[in-house]
Amino acid sequence: MRNRLEALCRDGIAAVAEAQNADALQEVEVHLLGRNGALTAQLKGLGKLSAEERPAAGKLANEVKQALQKALEDRRAAIDKAELEEDLAGNGIDPTLPGSPMPVGGVHPVMAVARELEDLFSSMGYVVWDGPEIETEAHNFDDLNIPGDHPARESHDTIWMEDTPEDGRLCLRTHTSPVQVRALQKFGAPLRVVAPGRVFRQEAQDATHEHTFHQMEGLVVDKGIGVPHMLHAMNSMLEGIFGRKLETRLRPGFFPFVEPGFELDARCPFCKSGCKVCKGSTWIELMPGGLVHPNVLRAAGVDPEVYSGFAFGLGLSRMAMLRYGIHDIRWMMSGDLRFLEQFPA
């Protein structure tokens, strides 16, 4: 018995020392100390011993058990330490391997700009509204104080629908400005509204001309509205697009639906002393705007003696081009993934 226990102890400690990892050690432990293990088998033999032999054998068995347990513990600690060290050493992983593939998508750059601006203006209490893309001549032109014989109405500028009566002609809206009147007719004054959307012109396509592009209209009508309010709204818009305040200046511009009409220039955001974008002038023309023409207010059922307002128009396509450095507008409607992929959402 004694010999067997000593042998068990010796062999057991050797086996523990040989275990190379936690799983092997676990196996050794079960083999030695488990319910059906070697030591248990020996302990079962204790009962067969005489009463004199039993205490010494029992004591020895206990010592063997403790010795084995200690060996197991030490070995386990050593293995844990080794594993930790190995883990800390990097497990042989190449940290420069690429990440796992995830779904990759993107938002269209014009829509990205549009949605940012919608959020910006919503936060300032503007309604975001839209009108039809196939628009009546009345809304697209007449209501906007554009004279009946204005060249913009002619077919080299405007895309007209086929077979419509002379007094109810339909066109593809040439600007988002008809929403000025539509929104005022719906909500009345006072009103703050922005209207992003698709517009159409009869244009031959080249790097800077498209027949389909996007604009955003802004309109505020209230009592006591003046040019300073317009300037503030336009500046806010630019701050939203370019992420910082830009120095701006107003100068005269002519559009039939505003009076006075303006062009807003901003200090070129891309240079300090003249570049290609600003054609060396350090100013770039960004946005037309003006005080809403009394005739437009009247067309919308608003009394111009009581209310005044301002409106501005922003070329969303152009802004996206400026912001992302897109030099050819034809990319916008191309659906080409080589273009779209460059604008992660």
Added chain:
Amino acid sequence: MKISLNWVGDYVDISDLSADKVAELLSLHTAEVEGVETFGESIQDVVVGHVVQCGQHPGADKLSLTLVEYGGEEPVPVVCGAPNVREGLKIAFAPVGSKLPGNLKIKKAKLRGEVSRGMICSERELEMSDEHNGILELPEDAPIGERLIDCLGMVDSVLELDNKSLTHRPDLWGHYGFARELSVILDRPLKPLDLEVAWPTNAGDWKLKLSDAEGCPQYGAVEIDLGGTPGLAPAWMRNRLQAVEQRPVSDIVDITNYVLLEIGQPTHAFDADTLRGRAIEVRAAQDGERFTTLDGVERTLDQNDLVIADGECSVALAGVMGGLVTEVTDSTTKILLESAVFHPTRIRRTAQRLALRSEASTRFEKSLDPAYTEQATARFTKLLLDMRSDAKVLSAPQVEGDSNAPHVVVQLDPARTSQLLGIEMDRAAMTGILQRLGFGVEDQGQELAVTVPSWRATKDVSMAIDLVEEVGRIYGYNRIQAAPLDAPVTVPVQQPLRLLGHQLVQRLVNSHGAFETQSYSFLDNAWANRLGLTRKDFVCIGNPVQAEVELMRRDPIPSLLEQAVGNLRENPVGRLCELAKGYEPVDGALEPQERRWLAVVEWTGKDTPREGQESLFARLRGVSQDLMRSLNLLDNLKVTPVSAEDSLPAWAHPVQSLNYHVGETFLGWSGRVHPQLQAELEFERADVGILLLDLQALAQVAEQAEAKFTAPSKFPGIKVDIALALPQAVAYDDVVGAIRKSGGKFLDTLELFDVYTGPGLEDGQRSLAFRSLLRSPERTLSDKEERKFLQKMEQVAVELGGNLRS
């Protein structure tokens, strides 16, 4: 339009200002200046030379060998081929190293064996005129070595104005208008036009007749004997014209151009001897009438065009261009000068229809001040008489008809003006600005009564707000300070469709790797056929941007398919989505209906399998269901395979397509593209699928679909995996239906985790393996419930013609 600052300087003193400063002033106060050029730059190297010796070239009859002195250095030998070169002549000399127009660089050369160190220039070589019969002869007192452009007074700065920013300002189509603007901006005196002519007292005998009073309400004419044939205009005038890119022709034509560019009023000089019957009639053209304009092109007119006729036939296309037969030529000795008022729109239409926009038509279409006609006649005559001492006006100017700018008086409230502009300005300052601009101002206490000058009254200024603009722009818009709105902010109204669209696109982009695109609203006519539709199913365009692309799309699928085709070569796999409108004609209504769609197109090249094994069809169903889940619609969503009685768009596969409903509301389709269409679009190398959702319908059902919380059961559930081996013809939907029906009240979730055919199954069988969860909210379930559930499943399997696999 180009504006010469020398010319403007005749009427307002701007000598102390740089061209850039003038450009900035005009941009900030009047109209956009697009560029500043320096006239004469292209010949700035050319200097005054003196021919000190001139002899025959030993090797060529027609060449002369000269010695030219041009300041500083020794005289140099120059070979010259001009017949008028002679000793003692002052000439324009381009020395070696200088540049001439057309990027010509003068180098030392050997001509027939003789060295030539420079070039003696003709006017054509200097781009001063077409004259090339000889070299330019300079005055005897021209200082040798001086720059030619200084010697000839050709140094000028030219501003390029954006014509679009002048469309509403008929007064700004001549230099005088800009002089007036600058005089107001700078608050400096404006010199009047010199219109002093001693008219003869005898009346003219031309019979003037206005047969189309709308087209031409006033016509003026004066006959002048030139005292010889047309010659060359003086250098100062030619320089001015050239500076603004008007080619000099002859003194007579040049003066008409000069007056046009100075006042803005077009005039026309007829060769009086070619006009028959001493009669002029302004009338509508006859339909089909043929007429040759002075550019030599024969044009076909219609009754909307306006012509000038003499006693026999048309001699000019009114307001657009003169006629070939009656134009001033080298042999003309008498002219009839026309200065008239023409209807702006009529002129524009004619010019546009004939693609003949001239300097004259561009101005007439702006509604010119009728008073310009008289000024132009006087100015022309004054300039002509100054330039040609033998010329003689034959009678007093004749005028038929009477056209005047409307007399416009506008009431202006100075307080409201200041408020609208957001500036502090007293009424005296306001009055000052308006008066300098030519407005008459009468202070009536509260308001100002403002009389509009004729040159602003034709269409530009008619109401108070127009005067607010005048005051503001002269004060300087760039001095206005921004101010936020001071009205209270309320929660803005939302457009639910817009928000829904954004939400779904963002989901597609973020979770499903879709790229949002924008595609054209137009379709090629061929699409009508492809979609099994006719033109009347579409809203059609009358003047399409591209021939044959006349249909407005009903939904974005066709345009997205075209974009997918375009991508296939570079990207064999992709997913595009678009939020866009479709346009549908509505029976009996004038205005079409516009419907917002969310469309997805996905393609997979046949030889590039996408990650994972599931089919395009299944993927798109998965995408749709995820979108519905994001709107909390999944529990009520009905996905049904299309059936023969469904009216399916022709782009959809007749079997591999699904309908989506919530309740009775139809939401859209997903599925594969019809293989025939796929082949027609040259999509053979890829599988293409679509998903199309009607945002209107979605918004309607999504409105009521708010998420609602249910507390999870406190008791653990039992997971039971079951596999049913069933005939393949039994649809998954039916299997799930049967399991749900028999599964008992404890059956909670049921997930398909494997579909298997092959060894271990009978032929024609497939196995559907589900993970089910049995759970009660009230207690822990026991083995008994699990056994009962398995028995039920066994029954289900048998009823469906198969068995439960163990």
